[in-house]
Amino acid sequence: MNHITLAASGKAFGKLFDxxxxxxxxxxxxxxxxxxxxxxxxxxxxxxxxxxxxxxxNTLEVKNVxxxxxxxxxxxxxxxxxxxxxxxxxxxxxxxxxxxxxxxVCIGGPVCADFDLSGLVSNISDxxxxxxxxxxxxxxxxxxxxxxxxxxxGHPNKWKIFINPIWVHADPIDIxxxxxxxxxxxxxxxxxxxxxxxxxxxxxxxxxIIGPVIDLITSALGIVGEISDWVSNLLGNLFDLLGLxxxxxxxxxxxxxxxxxxxxxxxxxxxxxVLIPVKIPIRNLTAKINSKEMTVQAEVGT
Amino acid sequence: MTIPIDQxxxxxxxxxxxxxxxxxxxxxxxxxxxxxxxxxxxxTEIVGAFYITVEKNSPVAQANVDLAKLGxxxxxxxxxxxxxxxxxxxxxxxxxxxxxxxVSGGSGGYHVSVEKVEEDPRKNLFNSSKLDERDIFSAIxxxxxxxxxxxxxxxxxxxxxxxxxxxxxxxxxxxxxxxxECSREAFEPNRIELQPGQGMLYHxxxxxxxxxxLLKPDDGPNIRSEPVKRPSVVLQQKEQAQNLSKKS
Numbered sequence: 001m002n003h004i005t006l007a008a009s010g011k012a013f014g015k016l017f018d019x020x021x022x023x024x025x026x027x028x029x030x031x032x033x034x035x036x037x038x039x040x041x042x043x044x045x046x047x048x049x050x051x052x053x054x055x056x057x058n059t060l061e062v063k064n065v066x067x068x069x070x071x072x073x074x075x076x077x078x079x080x081x082x083x084x085x086x087x088x089x090x091x092x093x094x095x096x097x098x099x100x101x102x103x104x105v106c107i108g109g110p111v112c113a114d115f116d117l118s119g120l121v122s123n124i125s126d127x128x129x130x131x132x133x134x135x136x137x138x139x140x141x142x143x144x145x146x147x148x149x150x151x152x153x154g155h156p157n158k159w160k161i162f163i164n165p166i167w168v169h170a171d172p173i174d175i176x177x178x179x180x181x182x183x184x185x186x187x188x189x190x191x192x193x194x195x196x197x198x199x200x201x202x203x204x205x206x207x208x209i210i211g212p213v214i215d216l217i218t219s220a221l222g223i224v225g226e227i228s229d230w231v232s233n234l235l236g237n238l239f240d241l242l243g244l245x246x247x248x249x250x251x252x253x254x255x256x257x258x259x260x261x262x263x264x265x266x267x268x269x270x271x272x273x274v275l276i277p278v279k280i281p282i283r284n285l286t287a288k289i290n291s292k293e294m295t296v297q298a299e300v301g302t
Numbered sequence: 303m304t305i306p307i308d309q310x311x312x313x314x315x316x317x318x319x320x321x322x323x324x325x326x327x328x329x330x331x332x333x334x335x336x337x338x339x340x341x342x343x344x345x346t347e348i349v350g351a352f353y354i355t356v357e358k359n360s361p362v363a364q365a366n367v368d369l370a371k372l373g374x375x376x377x378x379x380x381x382x383x384x385x386x387x388x389x390x391x392x393x394x395x396x397x398x399x400x401x402x403x404x405v406s407g408g409s410g411g412y413h414v415s416v417e418k419v420e421e422d423p424r425k426n427l428f429n430s431s432k433l434d435e436r437d438i439f440s441a442i443x444x445x446x447x448x449x450x451x452x453x454x455x456x457x458x459x460x461x462x463x464x465x466x467x468x469x470x471x472x473x474x475x476x477x478x479x480x481x482x483e484c485s486r487e488a489f490e491p492n493r494i495e496l497q498p499g500q501g502m503l504y505h506x507x508x509x510x511x512x513x514x515x516l517l518k519p520d521d522g523p524n525i526r527s528e529p530v531k532r533p534s535v536v537l538q539q540k541e542q543a544q545n546l547s548k549k550s
Contacts (some may be wrong), residue, residue: 088478088479088501089478101364197309198312199312200521200522201312201444201445201446201466201467201520201521201522202311202312202444204466204467204469204522205444205467205498205499207467207469208467208468208469208470208473208474208498209473209474209475209499210473211470211471211472211473211474212471212472212473215472215473216473
């Protein structure tokens, strides 16, 4: 039999949920070698907005949460294809093409292009979750300490009600098409920086051999289609940034930031003079949702 | 991040078949089987030696002799050591094949002299300063402009015009090399028009020593200033310190 029942209206629950959303942030950086190219990124993001719906099946659903990338910087490095002089056939062979060819003198090497997509906003299209109360014993308390001593020491036991995600779905990162221009300009600058010591005619010869930079980029990186889609795939799938965001949000909701918490034993009357505080132990706490409110029920234990 | 570019590719303007650089190569055939000894010169100084075995059973149609490695400018040459521990630098080629003398890097300035080991060493079989029917001289000119080409042995002359590179909508690839025939009377063609980076292959009907010299550089439609050396960090710091002291 439940001895305690608490309820938070849908509106109140919404405010609690907003706090949870507002306190989420994620920072991550990574680098990987993908064979023909290597890449790295650094990201810092937070969540914003979103619409909350409470359902009668004991679930809540959040849609269209903005993922705001406060920082989203990436670097792509690839080998500038060898620009060669020589190598031509000197003595042709009618049977297999060339009997003697001149050795090539080639130049080339790694080129890295940085691009900054900070400020980009992506979307968590759907989060479905229920509530999961968890009993929490502060790991900071002194070993062997009684519950009461721990509370006096500022480390009380707690019941924490977490949002337990059933699924989190992050949409692909919508990279603007202008990233193609950004990447092109970054590669141009990177190559120009490397050629600074060359005389004008040599630079022009190299640029003529390189050809349009956009072709160079798509060829070197194996891009088929739009560069923006490639960058989106690079970050979202190859680096699994989408999976990382989904996991981080799930983990955060499920174990990092409770939507509500109670001390256990729950204080009824504070300590007064020589009188010790009055507290009641809470047992078997459950939390449920329906379309109107969140209800928390518990028993008074011993 | 550095794009390795051997500065000699663009800093060496002329070519001389008797003083090979990174932009020139000589192809020679040794039709007679046997053991050959080669000497590498840089100017008048001997800087290396090598051996060439020409044998009928060899499957090698092309032996590349990198003079920069032989001369010690580039990394150690690969030594083809027989089992007897002989560490001489040794190349093997089929009598129907060719030996390509080239310079992979550095400032060059090499020529080679080859003789048959068992014959009188004074009997010079091949000297890269004097090319003939069995040789081909491959040359490439990077710097756009107008050049003169002279056969120093026959005193014949010709012109070479190298076009300025154009940055187009597709990646530029230098066309196949131009074949030039050198007789006692003239170069054919006498005026050689080259696209940027396009090579030349000189074939010989007379003893030849080819020298190519820049007459008039072409700096292109939009003349760029020559590269400006980046100010060093120390220099920048000095300037900043001077500015600060002026303000104070």
